[in-house]
Amino acid sequence: MSEYQGKTYQDAVLKAQQDLNKPQAELTITVVDPGRRGLFGLGARPVKIEAVVKKVVEPATPTLSSSPEEVAPVQQEEPAEQTTQLIEEPVATEQPEGNPEGAPDGQLSPAETAARHEQNLHRMSAAATKLVDYLEQAYRALGVDVSATVQSSGAKDVTIELNAPTPRRVIGYHGRRINAFEVLSVAFLNYQGVKDAQVTLDSEGYRAKRAKTITRIGERAVTDVIASGQAVFLDPMPARERKLLHKQLEDNPNVKTYSQGREPFRSVVIAPK
Numbered sequence: 704m705s706e707y708q709g710k711t712y713q714d715a716v717l718k719a720q721q722d723l724n725k726p727q728a729e730l731t732i733t734v735v736d737p738g739r740r741g742l743f744g745l746g747a748r749p750v751k752i753e754a755v756v757k758k759v760v761e762p763a764t765p766t767l768s769s770s771p772e773e774v775a776p777v778q779q780e781e782p783a784e785q786t787t788q789l790i791e792e793p794v795a796t797e798q799p800e801g802n803p804e805g806a807p808d809g810q811l812s813p814a815e816t817a818a819r820h821e822q823n824l825h826r827m828s829a830a831a832t833k834l835v836d837y838l839e840q841a842y843r844a845l846g847v848d849v850s851a852t853v854q855s856s857g858a859k860d861v862t863i864e865l866n867a868p869t870p871r872r873v874i875g876y877h878g879r880r881i882n883a884f885e886v887l888s889v890a891f892l893n894y895q896g897v898k899d900a901q902v903t904l905d906s907e908g909y910r911a912k913r914a915k916t917i918t919r920i921g922e923r924a925v926t927d928v929i930a931s932g933q934a935v936f937l938d939p940m941p942a943r944e945r946k947l948l949h950k951q952l953e954d955n956p957n958v959k960t961y962s963q964g965r966e967p968f969r970s971v972v973i974a975p976k
Contacts, residue, residue: 708749823858830895835881860901870907924973934974
């Protein structure tokens with residue numbers, strides 16, 4: 704057993720292997736002194752170990768046979784037989800009955816589209832008849848005698864005229880009552896199976912008058928924005944009136960519009976560009 708030392712444990716082991724001239728040797732190591740690094744080199748003490756050769760690992764070397772007969776010849780695999788692939792001709796398939804006109808996958812044929820459109824029209828017509836009765840009963844519960852009439856009806860939209868001796872009670876303050884009944888009408892049609900319907904309730908030409916009023920409000924707001932350089936926040940409006948304002952001012956080079964808030968208190972903001 705010999706003693707070796709170094710700055711680190713690895714240095715000491717390396718010195719032991721070199722001294723014993725057995726780089727591939729497995730050593731039995733006994734640490735005599737683990738040493739210390741010290742502070743800035745002061746008080747440093749090297750690592751001391753005792754090493755004994757335990758086992759020598761010799762590198763494996765390939766052995767060559769002395770006679771060429773002992774070397775088995777390498778058999779080359781015979782090339783696989785080439786197989787010819789038969790390309791089958793596409794078999795003509797019949798068009799499904801629901802797509803007789805050869806419409807692309809995922810699309811309806813014109814005949815099927817027309818049939819579904821007729822179904823939607825019929826569904827809206829039946830639901831609009833029930834909506835008329837609902838509106839008359841709801842207004843009657845509020846003490847307003849109303850006669851409702853369907854003016855026009857499509858697959859997804861319906862316009863109903865509300866006639867009464869006192870139109871103001873039908874419309875309400877700033878249109879709040881008639882707008883609220885529009886929201887209820889959309890929910891009613893949705894319950895009847897008409898999804899995403901658009902309902903327009905009108906009385907004594909109120910919608911046309913309101914459109915003119917919205918136009919004037921937009922013009923005054925643009926003047927205020929240009930004069931003050933600050934945004935103008937308008938009162939909450941239904942979606943139809945907000946769209947009217949956005950459409951009116953979309954080409955104005957001085958202002959921009961956007962909506963903020965949540966229904967039914969969503970309003971339009973007109974701001975400088």
